[in-house]
Structures are given as structure tokens and as C-alpha cells.
Amino acid sequence: MPYIAGVDIGNNSTEVAVAEFTRSGEARIVSSSIVKTVGIKGTVRNVLGVIDALDRALSPLGIPRKDLGIVLLNEATPVIGDVAMETITETVITESAMIGHNPSTPGGMGLALGTTIMLEDVAAASPDKQWIVVIPGSTEFRVAAEQLNRAMSAKFQIAGAIVQKDDGVLIHNRLHHSIPIVDEVVHIDRVPVGMPAAVEVAAVGKTVEKLSNPYDIATLFELTPEETRNIVPIARALTGTRSAVVIKTPRGDIQERRIPAGKIKLIGRHQKVDIQIDEGAESIMEQVVKVSPLLEIQAEPGTNVGGMFETVRQVMADLTDQPVSAIRVQDILAVDTLVPQRVRGSLAGEYSLGNAVGLAAMVETQKLPMQRLARKLEEEIMVPTIVAGVEAEMAIRGALTTPGTKPPMAILDLGGGSTDASLITESGEIKSVHLAGAGEMVTLLIDKELGLDDLELAENIKLFPLAKVETLFHMRHENGSVQFFHEPLDPRLFGRVVVISENGPIPVETREPLAKIVEIRQKAKKKVFVHNSLRALERVGPANNIRLISFVALVGGSALDFEIPRMISDSLIEYGVVTGRANIRGTEGPRNAVATGLVLAYEEKQRN
């Protein structure tokens, strides 16, 4: 039996290591390969990917498949994770009462107070009052400016204007007296007339001062302490914008509403705890630690999280041919986040930041139907196939081929659905753990916090660095370096923040500046990966102590991420742990750990 192959079927990739047996019974790994996993891990459809991976590993050696003596599969631990988000607060406007947004070019500057009136009614208005004129899109800017001028010279007091189209500067430039003008107000028809209103436009590069301060709003509209309390959400929503309008309507009401997000039930070996999701991630995670070891987590039906729990359990039940009732959610990770939400009842499509909690769940069962998969593979390729070793053990065996390591060593595998850690002690004992929350959670956080509603784009933002296209011929990368191009860039990219994906730059359609997007990306990675790495290492560490682990090696795809390894190493350095990307067999980098481990384990068994 000269050649053998170790095969690792993971959630994302299928990896192969092919070894040649020397006369002395030593296995020498001569080739390896990696392909995308076909189908959900553990299903017979995986066979397609395995055959592809085997062929790729064998082709440089010029060996046909049938010459393989044996194929070794890993005993995959079935772990499935999923994510969901519950919004806890939202801003609701009953009766229109505020406009706060960032039209790129408002007109004029300063603060104006008056009563709202339609442009067509100005001529018949009272001359003793200050007016805020509402100009619909059907009126051309020259006509609007002329009518305003006529009204001003006839001693009508025009204090400010609210304009539907992007005409603010054009109107302002044609007025005899400067007034603040807010433009690009899409739903101008919803602006109530005959109501007291304030318009504020800040200088370029500044943000509104008065209308973002509840006491200034109270001063302007002579509000009672009760009313002042109610306008706090307005002031908060207007913070950071360059122009704003606040209108006081008799029944007008803006509320920051708390949305009932339901509760989750933590069932530990020794105690049970109910916790409201809207208490926030910190207290949820505190309880998780307190109740641990966890046996099961239940979520309230009818909530987003409840729905997500059901889906995960259903998928796992289908996968392993078990009744859904036998599948339990065993771990959760909660993360606090702020999501931009369209203000309900808004006039210009304003957004306000609402609080939300992101939750990742994980289910784990004892065994996948790997035997079925092995039989199917054997049938297809006519090579004896066996399930040869447990994933976690094989991974750590493979990882130990990294030069410069020895037990006690831990490996961290930051996947898509779960964060996995294993530890091997000096005596060779192996302990492993799977935790909820990994790559998919990071993608979700990026998507929600940027308000993209596009998971593919969010995924790209997670995976690749950003750049700003500054001219038609160059872009500045997020690290400050400048890249020039010989051909002009797509005008659609001009002036935009782009993700440098594998398929070239993709524009990120948001007004957030590059630095803000980088911050959101890095925070999401820290909240999930760094937090989970510490959580996982604590669980597997001797006496639950990270300090007693000497070496930590990162394996799997996320070890190749351009910033995650550094973040984890930064946080582990204070525990005195050597942290780095694994380098399997000194050649493979963080890939091929399990496949390598399978071959090594088989060799050892043959020898004994």
C-alpha cells in the first residue's frame, strides 16, 4: 500500500493530504489540495468535492485514484451556527415633526424661527409674523426665488425655507437677504403648515448646534419640562447633521420606543435563568457564565431569535436524522450593536440609531452519518474508505507539525458558524469546545451597523481592506498607500469608498467615511472573534486558566484574515501565550491540519 490520503470535510472547504509510505513504514506527505465543500458537511453530496480534491492532489504525482491504498475521513463534529438580531429601540414620529438630514448642499446659514406656510400663500400672509416657507418640487427655483424676493421687499418676514428638490444653493444665491434653506426634503407634502418651526443650517464642515440640544429646542419653542423630556429623541437624531428642521405640532410626538424583544431561558446543569434580551449583551453573557455549564438555551417563539433557534435545530435534525425535539441549542453569543433605522414617519428619509442585540446560536450533536458518506465514497472511487479519527484530535495532531510548538498547545479554529478550540496537554490528553459566534456573526454586524441590507457586500467588507477612489486614476488604500492606474477607473467608483475584493473594487454605497467603516469592521471582529477566542481558551485551558497554555496556533481559513490574527495575538500577549498562525508541516500555513493529522495518526497505528 504505497499511497494513502487523509480527507478533511469542513463547512467551507474540503482538504486532502496524500502520503507515500516508505519501506521503513514512514508516511511522507507528498501532495495536498483544497476545494470548496459541496453541500452541507456530512451529507453524501460531499463526495463530489472529495473526488475533486483527491484528483487535484493526485494529478501532480501522476497517480490514478485506484492506486490509493486507503482513504481516511475525519469524524466530523456536527456543529451548526446561525445568527439573528433583535432591535430593542426605535424612533417613531406620530405626526410629522422633524427633518434632520445631510443634503450635500443646503443653502444659506444660521438659525430661523417662524411658522410654516406654502410658497403660494405667502402673498396673502400676515406681515407681523416670521414665516418658514415650504417650496414644493413643482416650483422652479427661479420662480421660488423671485416670489421670496417680492415677499421680502413687501416687508413680509421670511425667516427660512424648506425645499423639496436639490435647489437650496440656487435659490439662496438669488435672494436679496440670506436665509437658511434645507433642501432635498423628499416628502414635502407631509410638512404641516401653520405650525411653529425652526430651520438650522451649519457652516461647511460643522454640524447643527441648537437643534441638537434639547434645552435650545425648549428655549425656541417655550417647552415645558415634560415636553422637553419628549423631544430628547429628536435632538439625538439631529446630532451630527449639517442641516435640520424641527416643527412643533399640537399632537406631534416623537418617541424612542422600546420594542419587546422577548426573552431567552438559560438551562444549566445546576440552575435555570430567564433573561430579557433587551437587557443587553453584557448581562446576557454574564448570566451565561453564571449558569454554565449550559445544557440548553431556549428562545421565545415569535421573536427573530426564536425563529433562528428553530431553523438551526431543524437543519441539524434533517442532517442527522433525529427528531427536532432531540436537538438543543447549547451555546449563544450576544453582542450589543447600534443599527441605523429609518425613522418611522420621517420627512426626508432620516435615520436614527437604534439599539440592537445580535445573537449567535450553536447546536452540536454526537455523530454525523459519516459511515454512510464513507460507503458512498468507497462505491464511487473503488478505494477502501474508513472514518479514521475525531476532527479535534486530528487537527491538533496536524497543528503540532508547526515548527516551534510543543504541548501544552491549543488551536483556535475561527470558522463561519462556530469558534472551535482544542487543547493537548503534556500527557497527550485532548479537550475541545465549540462556541456560538464566528464569521457569519461578523458579517451580520457589519451589514446591520452600516445599514447595507446586502450580506454579500458585508462579507466582502469583512474579508478585504478598503480604499477611497480619489481621482479617476488613483485610489488611497486604508493604510494610506496610494495606487495609480494606467487606465481610468469606472466613474461609478469615483469619490467612493470601495472594497478591494477578488473581483476588483466594489463601491460601498453608504455616506459613512472610510474610517468609520474600518472602525465598524474592526469592532465587529473584536466583539466576536477576540471575545470568543478568550471564552474558548478559558474553557479548554488547564484549570480554566489561559496562562497555563504555552502555545496557541490559529488554523483554518480565518487564520488567513488580514487583521484577525493580530487582534487575537494582541489580546493574548498579556497572558504570556505565544500566538501565531499555524504552519502545518512547515509548508502549508494554517491549512491542511486535519488531513495531515489523519495521515500521521494512521501511520502511528500501522507501526504499532
Place this chain on the structure above:
Amino acid sequence: MAGSEAKPVVRILTTMPSPEKEIGYILWGLEEEEIPAEIEEVEEKPLKILAKQAADGSKLNVGIGISGTDQMALLHHRDLPADKPLFSMTADEFNMTQLRMLGANAARLVKGNPLLFHSEQAYSSGPKDSMQLQQNALNDPAQLSQNQLGELLTLVVIELLTHIERQA
């Protein structure tokens, strides 16, 4: 000409007789974006050359060529090759909305702000609206590349296989 080279302006070169009304639309676009412009009447010339000449002579590197006779307008940048203007407005786009957008884009090109591609974009303020545009492009199968089509096909086949597997 000497004057315009000294001042930082977007240059607009027009063939005679100059289309006053249409130039006005372009100027509105520039004005709303707060970038100054200067107009000059010149001899009849191919429009691409005219626009390029306008851009080359502008301190801001941005120029527009316009012809009332041909009902066409081009936006050019000094760094672009003469035969590749950034935007060309054809006769059926020679209207207020499009020309005003051309003016706004000339200004945005100077400022380094994202360009406008649909006039309705001027009214959108949230990220959702522009997303919609992207989405539409994705939904149009004609715009899918060979690779994307292949991927799509694979997905469909896998989906079918899963279905059959479940039923069995």
C-alpha cells in the same frame, strides 16, 4: 483665454451660435454644487477635441464642450485621453435634467464627491435607494458574466439535488 487660465474654474467651450438656454442648465448644476465656471465661444471643432481643450485649459482640470447645432455636450478631464470623455450627452439627453446633472458632475469631479448617474438619485438620502439601483443590475441576467452564470447554474443544480435527496 488668458483670464480663464489664471482663475480656478470649470471651462465650458461652445461652438457658435452658443446654446444659451442649455449652457444655463449646466451652470445651474455647477452653481448648486458651488463650483465656478467660465464660458467661451470658439470656432467649430469636433466636440471631443473641444471638450478636451476645455479641460486642458482649466485650472481645475475639468472642462465641458457643448454644441447647440449638434445638440450634444461632453464632460472631459485633463488626464483622460482625448477620445474618451467621461460623459457624453446625446441629442435625446440634451434636456434640462440631464444637462444640470452634467454640470453637477463636473463640480463633483472637482470636489472628489461621488458622481450622479440618475437624476432621481439627487433626492435620495438614505443608503437604501442607491442599493436598489445595484440590485436591479444584479437582477438583469443580461448583465451576468459567464462566471456568474456558471455559479448560478451550479446553485440551481445543487438546490435540485438537495430536494431529491430530502424526498428520498
